[in-house]
Amino acid sequence: MRIKVIGAGSIGCHMAHASRMCGWNVVMSDIDPKALKRAKNEIFPARYGTWFPEIEFVPADGKEDICYDIIIIGTPPESHLEIALKQLKCKPRAMLIEKPLAQPDLKFVDDFLSKIVETNTRCFVGYDxxxxxxxxxxxxxxxxxxxxxxxxxxxxxxxxxxxxxxxxxxxxxxxxxxxxxxxxxxxxxxxxxxxxxxxxxxxxxxxxxxxxxxxxxxxxxxxxxxxxxxxxxxxxxxxxxxxxxxxxxxxxxxxxxxxxxxxxxxxxxxxxxxxxxxxxxxxxxxxxxxxxxxxxxxRPQDFITELRHIEQCLKNKNVxxxxxxxxxxxxxxxxxxxxxxxxxxxxxxxxxxxxxxx
Ligand SMILES: NC(=O)c1ccc[n+]([C@@H]2O[C@H](COP(=O)([O-])OP(=O)(O)OC[C@H]3O[C@@H](n4cnc5c(N)ncnc54)[C@H](O)[C@@H]3O)[C@@H](O)[C@H]2O)c1
Missing domain, CATH: 3.30.360.10 (Dihydrodipicolinate Reductase; domain 2)
Structure with a gap:
């Protein structure tokens, strides 16, 4: 499985770590290059004891020519759906968007709903x-x-x-x-x-x-x-x-x-x-x-359980x-x-x- 984690902050690191614990290939991206350095040099060593050198960084413009199985959006709430709308075009098998899905004014929710009914991407929200x-x-x-x-x-x-x-x-x-x-x-x-x-x-x-x-x-x-x-x-x-x-x-x-x-x-x-x-x-x-x-x-285990659940949903569409x-x-x-x-x-x-x- 190929996983892309967007947002290399607190939850992004949990998700990248959980994906590695599931044995999956992981790339991370962030609009702030300092966040990627922090993930590698500070958050991973402090939380999980080590950085995982096999995790790659990719540019945040999302233009790389690769299809991912799961895209995980771990950015601030106001950016979730704009990013999700862009990423749906790459037709991942699943997308996990962090909670809360949007802002209270529900901006982009209607657009997003009309797009997801047209795709085969199974979408989830991070209420783990x-x-x-x-x-x-x-x-x-x-x-x-x-x-x-x-x-x-x-x-x-x-x-x-x-x-x-x-x-x-x-x-x-x-x-x-x-x-x-x-x-x-x-x-x-x-x-x-x-x-x-x-x-x-x-x-x-x-x-x-x-x-x-x-x-x-x-x-x-x-x-x-x-x-x-x-x-x-x-x-x-x-x-x-x-x-x-x-x-x-x-x-x-x-x-x-x-x-x-x-x-x-x-x-x-x-x-x-x-x-x-x-x-x-x-x-x-x-x-x-x-x-x-x-x-x-x-807490790291909670996110492994969540990703394993998504894996089960991908294996069996009826779950x-x-x-x-x-x-x-x-x-x-x-x-x-x-x-x-x-x-x-x-x-x-x-x-x-x-x-x-x-
Ligand atoms: N499920 C949970 O229990 C749980 C736990 C923590 C956080 N969260 C949720 O995760 C989301 C992020 O929280 P956090 O604590 O990780 O925040 P954070 O500030 O630690 O990290 C967010 C990262 O996203 C990056 N970012 C912002 N806009 C971006 C964009 N357009 N493209 C790429 N990167 C972008 C920022 O530079 C930052 O590094 C929030 O919605 C929060 O509620 C959920």
């Missing part, structure tokens, strides 16, 4: 938690328990951006990246949209329908030229009349990342991300018993994927409606493009 071993196990537990009534789903995805900035020591601060700007795909709602995506993932798995209405509140911060939501709190309703909430923030230390599914007949199921260092946890509590299951992992691009677009539609809800101080109906299907 949904394909982790722990989340897959929780889905299996839910499907074997078959709860008759689910009362609510509660999600928190709260993490200070100090950790993110620590992984970007070359940045002077959040103002120097998209992180400090909600409109560019930063802020708590977009940056931590893994939370919202997990809410949608488990609502779908439980047959509770798509989110049809969102009522949102943001704690907005305007300072040093930045304008971002440091806290996003979403009340969510689905087309089947199911209710829940999702809260994401950029300041919690230690982090709090969980999904809690409360059922009437099978107690509650909680997934905790990194409940302790290097471990996801599932807790199942009913009136009589509490069961814990631990899932040791590392349904929780990270399918259509799911990533659904998350963007709710993000966009949440921003509108904050602007208008009203609950907003979520509109999905008709080509998304039900």
């Amino acid at each position: 938690h949904t394909v982790s071993t722990s989340c897959t196990t929780l889905s299996q537990m839910l499907s074997s328990s078959q709860p008759k009534i689910v009362d609510t789903i509660d999600v928190e995805f709260k993490e200070s951006w100090d950790g993110i900035l620590k992984a970007h020591p070359w940045l002077s601060g959040p103002e120097a990246s998209y992180l400090g700007y909600t409109s560019r795909g930063g802020g708590a709602l977009c940056e931590h949209s893994h939370g919202l995506n997990l809410w949608q993932h488990f609502a779908r798995a439980l047959g509770l329908g798509r989110i049809s209405e969102v009522s949102a509140q943001f704690h907005m911060i305007a300072e040093g030229g930045m304008h971002y939501d440091k806290l996003a709190s979403l009340n969510l309703a689905t087309e089947k009349g199911f209710y829940g909430r999702c809260v994401q923030d950029m300041f919690s230390k230690p982090t709090s990342k969980f999904v809690r599914i409360q059922t009437r007949d099978h107690g509650n199921f909680t997934w905790k991300c990194e409940s302790s260092k290097g471990r996801d946890l599932i807790i199942h509590e009913d009136l009589m018993t509490t069961t814990l299951r631990e899932f040791p992992k590392t 349904q994927s929780p990270i399918d691009v259509m799911r990533g677009i659904e998350t963007m539609c709710v993000i966009s409606a949440a921003v509108e809800s904050v602007k208008t101080k009203k609950a907003i109906s979520v509109e999905y493009p008709s080509s998304l299907g039900a």
Whole structure:
């Protein structure tokens, strides 16, 4: 397999490393030559102990005459779809675009949707938690328990951006990246949209329908030229009349990342991300018993699991994927409606493009 990773920053390095761990050939490109040097001399040695000299660098103009099996876009959110539209012309077998797929104004989403329905390229969005071993196990537990009534789903995805900035020591601060700007795909709602995506993932798995209405509140911060939501709190309703909430923030230390599914007949199921260092946890509590299951992992491993999942999807076109691009677009539609809800101080109906299907 030939892989091209566009963007040699934090996630680009994870993806290049994960691709090598899968035994694939990797090239990297970046508009900033300093980023390529940093990947080779700083990020790889610090994170993975060594640089992999077989990784090649290619120019960022995308004009090289080579077809890639998978193109991975690990650039800032506002650039994702413009790059994706260009790269689709090369007809890769798969394309993995990082989260969030776009900016909250959904610029280029319609263009992108109309292009992907015309191609054979299978597209994915990087909501990797949904394909982790722990989340897959929780889905299996839910499907074997078959709860008759689910009362609510509660999600928190709260993490200070100090950790993110620590992984970007070359940045002077959040103002120097998209992180400090909600409109560019930063802020708590977009940056931590893994939370919202997990809410949608488990609502779908439980047959509770798509989110049809969102009522949102943001704690907005305007300072040093930045304008971002440091806290996003979403009340969510689905087309089947199911209710829940999702809260994401950029300041919690230690982090709090969980999904809690409360059922009437099978107690509650909680997934905790990194409940302790290097471990996801599932807790199942009913009136009589509490069961814990631990899932040791590392962050580099998460991305290997994600790429192995994409490999399976390429081998078998019938494999349904929780990270399918259509799911990533659904998350963007709710993000966009949440921003509108904050602007208008009203609950907003979520509109999905008709080509998304039900
Ligand atoms: N799935 C995850 O858990 C996860 C983790 C980290 C980051 N991300 C996502 O990945 C994306 C990038 O985040 P990051 O932390 O790696 O950012 P980063 O700033 O570390 O790296 C982005 C790189 O993209 C390069 N770039 C910008 N525009 C480009 C273009 N047009 N062509 C080529 N290169 C370009 C920049 O020079 C930079 O080196 C964001 O959308 C972020 O949310 C996802």
